Amino acid sequence: MLIVNSPVEEIKEIQKDIFLQKIYSPEIARQIKPGQFLNIRVSETVTPLLRRPFSVCDVEGDYIFIMFNIFGEGTKILSHKHKGDTIDILGPLGNGFNISDDFDTAVIVAGGLGAAPFPYLTRLLKDKFEIFSFIGGRSINDVITFNLVNVKTATDDGSLDYFGNVVQLFEENLSSLKNKKLKVFGCGPNAMLRALKDVCISNNINCEVSTECAMACGFGICQGCPIESTEQSDKYLLVCKDGPVFNVKDVII
Numbered sequence: 001m002l003i004v005n006s007p008v009e010e011i012k013e014i015q016k017d018i019f020l021q022k023i024y025s026p027e028i029a030r031q032i033k034p035g036q037f038l039n040i041r042v043s044e045t046v047t048p049l050l051r052r053p054f055s056v057c058d059v060e061g062d063y064i065f066i067m068f069n070i071f072g073e074g075t076k077i078l079s080h081k082h083k084g085d086t087i088d089i090l091g092p093l094g095n096g097f098n099i100s101d102d103f104d105t106a107v108i109v110a111g112g113l114g115a116a117p118f119p120y121l122t123r124l125l126k127d128k129f130e131i132f133s134f135i136g137g138r139s140i141n142d143v144i145t146f147n148l149v150n151v152k153t154a155t156d157d158g159s160l161d162y163f164g165n166v167v168q169l170f171e172e173n174l175s176s177l178k179n180k181k182l183k184v185f186g187c188g189p190n191a192m193l194r195a196l197k198d199v200c201i202s203n204n205i206n207c208e209v210s211t212e213c214a215m216a217c218g219f220g221i222c223q224g225c226p227i228e229s230t231e232q233s234d235k236y237l238l239v240c241k242d243g244p245v246f247n248v249k250d251v252i253i
Helices: 073-079 118-125 166-172 190-202
Strands: 002-015 018-024 037-041 052-055 058-060 063-069 086-093 105-111 130-137 151-155 182-187 206-210 226-229 236-238 245-247
Touching: 002 063, 018 073, 037 063, 052 063, 052 073, 058 118, 063 073, 105 118, 105 166, 118 130, 118 182, 130 166, 151 166, 166 190, 182 190, 190 206
Parallel strands: 105 130, 105 182, 130 151, 182 206
Antiparallel strands: 002 018, 002 086, 018 063, 037 052, 037 086, 058 063, 206 245, 226 236
């Protein structure tokens, strides 16, 4: 875990209200694993001063990328950074996806901004594994397919492709994947993750999900991001320290 002041190289709006920021940070780029996150202090002088967690979207050489929408003052400040501005980054944090499991086909299931951690995972897997990506959103404007492969899309309002939610889309395509050794990687709203967990457990499919929670410290000191473990009813894990990636069998989402 490092604390670094890293310069912004570029920021661009990749689709309406979705921003991709490229940051020069070789120290973190060398260490980061897909599914881990960064805690970023967006400003030293303007409230809010608390750090904000961001998934690492991609890594390219000495550069890391984060993807975000504007949701509050912190991300608004971040979206106005210019080339050469520095940002205070704490990371890499948490546990990422396990890509050494026994599988031959990776299935990505993401809803909305839950697509953010998957370009980097795709980059690491695409030369070794077959990948299928199921990406959903409330409407066409919420579907993010940036740097993903073999994409099928779903929208709740039917404005793009499949009319329904992304887990339903995945479930309807399971028959075409039945002869493959699957591992599912998911990220999105908790309701989506609960539905994905049910489908994967019912079909005996290995599944890991990246969970989301408000985090203050990012490494377990504040105890502010509990998630219930399935091991026993009174045991809680921490999203920032024990996650944010969990096997769906291990937690109650």
